[in-house]
Amino acid sequence: MLAFNSAIAGIIVNVTCCCQAIYQLTSDGNDKLCSFRGFLLHAAAGLLYQTLCVQALHRLFVVVCATRRYLRSTKVIAFITIIQWLLSITFGIPALVIGRIVYQSGSRICQASLNDLIIFLYLAMFIYFCPLTIIALIYIRIVHFTKQNSFTTNIQHSPADQHRQRRELRFIRRLLII
Numbered sequence: 001m002l003a004f005n006s007a008i009a010g011i012i013v014n015v016t017c018c019c020q021a022i023y024q025l026t027s028d029g030n031d032k033l034c035s036f037r038g039f040l041l042h043a044a045a046g047l048l049y050q051t052l053c054v055q056a057l058h059r060l061f062v063v064v065c066a067t068r069r070y071l072r073s074t075k076v077i078a079f080i081t082i083i084q085w086l087l088s089i090t091f092g093i094p095a096l097v098i099g100r101i102v103y104q105s106g107s108r109i110c111q112a113s114l115n116d117l118i119i120f121l122y123l124a125m126f127i128y129f130c131p132l133t134i135i136a137l138i139y140i141r142i143v144h145f146t147k148q149n150s151f152t153t154n155i156q157h158s159p160a161d162q163h164r165q166r167r168e169l170r171f172i173r174r175l176l177i178i
Contacts (some may be wrong), residue, residue, distance in 0.1 A: 001074065002055050005081050009044075009051040016044040017099035020109060030103040030110075037108030038101035039104055041093050049074035054084050056138040062167055064145045091126040095119050146172045 020037055025157050057080060061071040070076060095112055102120040104111050112119045146168050 001077055002058055006051045009047045013044040013048050016040050022106045034103050034110040035096060035101040037098040041111060042092045045090055046091060046127040048086050049127060053134050054080055056135045060138045060142060063142050095123060133149045138176040143172060
């Protein structure tokens with residue numbers, strides 16, 4: 001389900017960018033739907049980063065909260081995914097409603113102006129900084145948890161526990177490579 005969510009987000013980002021590029025090439029781009037295309041561009045970028053955030057949350061649930069199986073259930077992940085989609089659709093609405101997504105003649109694209117500091121920081125917080133900060137904190141917690149719990153092996157563990165620990169260590173190695 002998480003891979004499907006990421007794939008759909010990737011498709012939406014690519015379709016939005018392609019539509020924006022087509023309008024850039026075929027017309028001046030400054031039409032009635034210009035600000036709406038800019039809104040979709042910002043929303044799609046936020047959607048992609050928030051999708052990565054949901055994947056990090058799932059990994060946190062699998063590794064750190066392994067005893068709480070309900071957190072890994074399809075219902076919880078579906079609920080988090082729905083919240084993620086609602087957030088990514090709605091965070092750009094204030095910029096669209098107050099008319100801060102405008103046509104940039106230099107780049108021939110509709111987006112929030114870099115000169116409009118308030119709306120630029122608002123969108124940057126929701127699109128990039130919040131999701132990336134959450135992702136970084138989650139992975140720091142996962143690495144810390146795994147490092148703390150993987151080397152306390154003075155007692156005998158069941159084969160299932162040993163298998164889970166080996167799987168977590170493989171995951172951490174792959175995570176640190178990325």
